[in-house]
Amino acid sequence: MxxxxxxxxxxxxxxxxxxxxxxxxxxxxxxxVAAASAGATQVLxxxxxxxxxxxxxxxxxxxxxxxxxxxxxxxxxxxxxxxRRNIGWLTSSxxxxxxxxxxxxxxxxxxxxxLHFERHHGGVPSINPNEHRLIIHGMVKYPLMxxxxxLMRFPSESHIHFIECPANGxxxxxDAQMESVQFTHGMVSCCEWTGVKVSTLLDEVGVDPKGTxxxxxxxxxxAMDRSIPMEKMMDDAMICWAQNGERLRPEQGYPVRLLVxxxxxxxxxKWIRRLKVGTVPWMTREETSKYTDLMEDGxxxxxxxxxxxxxxxxxPSAGQQLSHKGFHxxxxxxxxxxxxxKQVDVSVDGGRNWRAAKLQEPVMNKCLTRFRIPWQWNGEKxxxxxxxxxxxxxxxPTLVQxxxxxxxxxxxxxxxIYTWEIDTNGGIKNVQLG
Amino acid sequence: MFNSAKFIGGFxxxxxxxxxxxxxxxxxxxxxxxxxxxxxxxxISVGPDGSNLPDxxxxxxxxxxxxxxxxxxxxxxxxxxxxxxxxxMGGEESLxxxxxxxxxxxxxxxxxxxxxxxxRAMPFYNPQTLSDEETYAITxxxxxxxxxxxxxxxxxxxxxxxxxxxxxxxxxxxxxRPDVQNVACMKNCVTGQGL
Numbered sequence: 262m263x264x265x266x267x268x269x270x271x272x273x274x275x276x277x278x279x280x281x282x283x284x285x286x287x288x289x290x291x292x293x294v295a296a297a298s299a300g301a302t303q304v305l306x307x308x309x310x311x312x313x314x315x316x317x318x319x320x321x322x323x324x325x326x327x328x329x330x331x332x333x334x335x336x337x338x339x340x341x342x343x344x345r346r347n348i349g350w351l352t353s354s355x356x357x358x359x360x361x362x363x364x365x366x367x368x369x370x371x372x373x374x375x376l377h378f379e380r381h382h383g384g385v386p387s388i389n390p391n392e393h394r395l396i397i398h399g400m401v402k403y404p405l406m407x408x409x410x411x412l413m414r415f416p417s418e419s420h421i422h423f424i425e426c427p428a429n430g431x432x433x434x435x436d437a438q439m440e441s442v443q444f445t446h447g448m449v450s451c452c453e454w455t456g457v458k459v460s461t462l463l464d465e466v467g468v469d470p471k472g473t474x475x476x477x478x479x480x481x482x483x484a485m486d487r488s489i490p491m492e493k494m495m496d497d498a499m500i501c502w503a504q505n506g507e508r509l510r511p512e513q514g515y516p517v518r519l520l521v522x523x524x525x526x527x528x529x530x531k532w533i534r535r536l537k538v539g540t541v542p543w544m545t546r547e548e549t550s551k552y553t554d555l556m557e558d559g560x561x562x563x564x565x566x567x568x569x570x571x572x573x574x575x576x577p578s579a580g581q582q583l584s585h586k587g588f589h590x591x592x593x594x595x596x597x598x599x600x601x602x603k604q605v606d607v608s609v610d611g612g613r614n615w616r617a618a619k620l621q622e623p624v625m626n627k628c629l630t631r632f633r634i635p636w637q638w639n640g641e642k643x644x645x646x647x648x649x650x651x652x653x654x655x656x657x658p659t660l661v662q663x664x665x666x667x668x669x670x671x672x673x674x675x676x677x678i679y680t681w682e683i684d685t686n687g688g689i690k691n692v693q694l695g
Numbered sequence: 696m697f698n699s700a701k702f703i704g705g706f707x708x709x710x711x712x713x714x715x716x717x718x719x720x721x722x723x724x725x726x727x728x729x730x731x732x733x734x735x736x737x738x739i740s741v742g743p744d745g746s747n748l749p750d751x752x753x754x755x756x757x758x759x760x761x762x763x764x765x766x767x768x769x770x771x772x773x774x775x776x777x778x779x780x781x782x783x784m785g786g787e788e789s790l791x792x793x794x795x796x797x798x799x800x801x802x803x804x805x806x807x808x809x810x811x812x813x814x815r816a817m818p819f820y821n822p823q824t825l826s827d828e829e830t831y832a833i834t835x836x837x838x839x840x841x842x843x844x845x846x847x848x849x850x851x852x853x854x855x856x857x858x859x860x861x862x863x864x865x866x867x868x869x870x871x872r873p874d875v876q877n878v879a880c881m882k883n884c885v886t887g888q889g890l
Contacts, residue, residue, distance in 0.1 A: 353779040354819070383822060396729045396737060402720050406729035414725055467720030476740055482822040484815035486740060535737055544743045544805045546812035550797060553866060559791030561802075563866040569873065606879065615881045648879070656877040666874050670795050674872075 342366070345376055346443060351432075356384035357483070359426065361447025364575050364594065370421070370621070370629040372450035374505050379512045380426050380448070382547075383483025386532055390516035393480065395500070399538035402467030409516050413502055415457035415465075420499070422627050423596045425449040425568045426526040427552060427673040434660075434669040437693045441580035445679060445691060446573040449596065451629040454520050456501030459494045462536075472538035476545075477519050480534035487528045488542035489521060493566070497522050500533065523598030523627040524566045525673075527552050557668030568598035570657045571676040572605055572632075572649035583687030586640040591618070592633040597651035601625065604650040605632040611644035611680060611694055612659075618647070643683040644694070660693060739823075741811040748810070748852035753832025755839045755848050761829055762836045765818045774798075774840040784840045787861065800841030804866055806858040810834045810850075 312318035336343065347360040362378045379385075390409045398404035426448035432438060439445045463475075468491070475494050478486040489498070499520040502509060509515040514531030521528050527547055542548065542564070554562040572595035577583055591609075595602045601624050606615040618632035632647070649657045660677035682692045741747050763772065770776055774783035786796030799809055814830045816822050825833065835850035843858055844850075 353781070357819075383816065383819075396734060398729060398734050398738070404729045404734060405726040406733065407726040411725040415723060464718040465720055465723055465725070467718075478740065482816075484739065484823065486815070537738065537740060539742070541743065543740050543811070544808050545740075546803075546808055546816075549805065549808050549866070550799075550803055550812075555790060555795055555797070557791065559795070559865065561790075561866050562868065562870065564868050565870045565872060567870070567872070604879075606881070613884055615879075615884070648877075650879055655873050656879050658875040658877040662875040662877055670793070 340366075343376070345378065345447075348444065357382050359428070359448060361443045362450045363443045364447050364449075364573065365442050365578050365581065367575070370451050370594070370631050371505060372452055374452070374507065374510050374513070377424075377450040377452060377504070377510070377513055378426065378448050380526060381481070381483075381512075381531075382485050383481045385511050386481045387511065388480060388516060388532060393516050393532075393534070395517065395534060395536070397462060397466045397536045397538075399476075399536075400469035400472040400540070401463075401538055402469070403465075405466050409502070412457065412500065412517065415461055417455055417457055418499065419453050419455040419503075420497075420522070421451065421453045421625055422520065422522040423449055423451040423568075423629050424520075424526045424529055425571070425596070425598075427565075427568065429571075430675040430677070430679075431672045433693070434664070434671070434675055437691045439579075439691055441691075442573055442575055442578040443580075445579070446571075446594075448526070449571075449594075449629070451596075452504040453506070454499060454501040455503035456499040456517070456520065459498040459500055459519070459536075460496075462500060463494060463538075468538055471540060474539050474542050476535070476537040476539065476543050477528070477530040477533060478535040478537075479514075479530050480532040485527075485530060485547060486543065486545045487530060487547055488545065489524075489528055490566075491538070493521055493524065521566075523568055523600075525552060525568060528566065552673060554667065554671035554673050556671060562671075565674060568596075569674065569676045570597040570599070570602070570649050570651040570655050571595070572647040572657055573679055574607070574645050574647050574681060577645065577681065577683065577689055579681050579689050579691035581689050583638060583683060583689070585687075586638050589636050589638055590633055591636045591645065592631060593647050595620075595630045595632055595647070595649035596628065597649070597653075597655070598627055599655065600627065600652045602630040602632075602649055603652045603654075605630070606648045606650075607632075607634045608646040608648070609636060609643045612646050612648075612678070615648065638683070638687075640685060642685055644692070645681040645683065646678050648678050661695070739811070739815050741807045741814075743805045743807055745807055745852055745856050748807070748855065749827040749830075750852065751827035751831055752849055752851035753828050753830070753835055754850070755832075755835045755844065755846050757828075758832035758834070758836030758839070758850075761833050765825075766833065769819065774837065783837055790862070790865065798841065799837055800843060800861060802862050802865070804860055804863045806838065806843075806855050806860055809837060810855060813837070 343363050343366040345360040347358060352358040359380045360378055362372055362376050393409055395407045429448035430445055473491045474488050475491055476486055476488050478484055500517060501520050502517050504513055509518060517533055519530040519533045554565055574591055574593035576592050591607055595605045605618045607618050608615045618634040621631040624630050657678055663677050680692050680694055682690045769780040770783045776782040782798055784798055784800050786798045786801030789796045803809060813834050831850045835848055838844045
């Protein structure tokens with residue numbers, strides 16, 4: 262079972278899972294466990310009574326560093342466990358691989374730039390922006406080439422959208438094997454993206470009305486390419502150079518990337534260098550061999566672009582530990598590639614009874630939505646679930662429902678309801694209900 | 696001072712900007728025309744109809760030597776894969792089984808996609824370093840490993856269109872989703888083995 266594989270992995274040097282399994286052992290060894298916020302590494306807090314009331318804490322009796330000690334600031338050293346993590350056994354090379362956002366440690370809806378999940382097919386290219394070009398050609402009147410400086414002079418917009426890998430949750434079609442929400446759902450992140458609308462650029466080059474598909478290609482060693490319907494490109498697609506107020510991170514496509522809100526993460530081509538207009542899809546490897554959904558009868562769905570409605574509870578979630586009976590605010594994230602989230606229901610009894618959670622405003626289009634609901638834990642076994650409904654009325658399905666239609670080998674687009682089972686000691690596990 | 700010429704120019708300029716429905720090209724006059732040569736250097740995509748395939752050729756025999764030095768240490772001498780690197784052959788009749796094996800032979804619907812992918816992304820640590828001749832030859836050899844061509848085969852922009860991919864009819868669209876209909880039951884709902 263893959264669960265044992267995760268543990269095996271922990272013998273690898275530099276593995277985050279190393280510390281995880283160490284933590285698990287130390288937890289198992291007993292001792293007072295503080296409310297572990299992380300599904301993974303929570304360094305057990307050492308508390309020096311000399312810093313507690315009525316004493317004056319040491320940091321109040323001295324000065325700290327001055328301004329610009331750290332010209333580009335970083336998180337408190339006490340938050341060092343809040344990091345992206347990958348799973349060694351999942352891929353043969355970290356250069357064509359995936360890592361996961363630590364959803365269990367994040368608040369609100371924005372993913373900090375250093376924590377946005379990564380998915381590369383040929384590693385992260387290091388691109389000199391002065392030497393980067395975007396060419397738009399094919400069935401256009403004027404094939405144009407832009408420098409970054411020229412691109413950034415176009416009228417721009419900013420929008421907050423999630424990006425989700427369609428393989429999010431894809432390791433669990435057959436059984437539950439991931440230990441925390443970071444690994445079950447961490448291939449989704451959400452940022453404010455700034456750039457020019459693709460429609461503005463396509464208008465500028467003068468698209469042939471017969472052009473119905475656009476090929477987007479990256480400048481990475483792998484030249485990742487996907488065919489995207491013209492309709493989407495003219496709707497809300499963007500060519501972006503900034504995320505959360507600063508220029509893109511290299512892992513997110515610096516100097517420039519494509520954003521196709523609500524569509525498969527793989528289509529949001531990073532390090533974009535080329536758009537080519539044509540009449541049919543190019544049938545690239547990433548839309549044939551990969552990112553197609555194999556059904557039970559051996560045929561495969563192709564061009565399943567939309568990321569359907571999904572949600573997860575981030576607190577309390579698998580791998581965490583409830584420290585006390587009584588009040589806990591259950592909270593989590595919901596999103597839909599078809600629009601806005603309308604409602605999120607939460608169950609604490611494995612889906613038998615549900616209550617509507619409160620949605621944090623503003624609720625935005627194709628954007629993470631934070632939901633919260635108060636809960637009193639009575640110390641008994643509980644099974645926490647969240648179920649999102651989007652503005653089209655679509656209700657997030659159960660895994661049983663998905664399996665019935667698609668079997669267990671389609672890898673992609675598994676947006677089923679998850680169950681976090683809390684035992685009487687407050688331990689929390691990822692389980693699947695039959 | 697009021698400058699009417701400037702004002703009219705500014706007015707016309709803003710008219711252009713506020714009527715995007717016209718979708719006039721070259722509104723912003725940013726960037727420059729990309730030359731055919733510049734485009735040709737970067738346009739490495741190939742259509743499923745064989746469009747944009749380079750004018751070159753390569754044989755299975757030429758491909759064998761290249762494959763064994765540039766590819767086999769990851770993908771295996773016969774495409775069977777070394778360690779956990781991807782397999783390039785096998786998996787026939789496996790797609791409907793519990794352990795499907797997706798390869799060029801068992802899953803890929805178009806021969807042109809194989810050429811296009813090897814050209815852009817392989818060999819993994821040195822992508823985009825193969826010449827057109829080398830790409831044709833190595834791709835021919837990958838087809839040979841999958842019993843799709845015989846050892847005399849020469850791959851070029853025409854012969855590639857004659858290769859029959861076993862799973863060419865295995866894919867379908869349009870997207871049938873939403874394909875499941877959950878109901879937002881709130882009280883005493885039927886569940887599986889829940890509490």
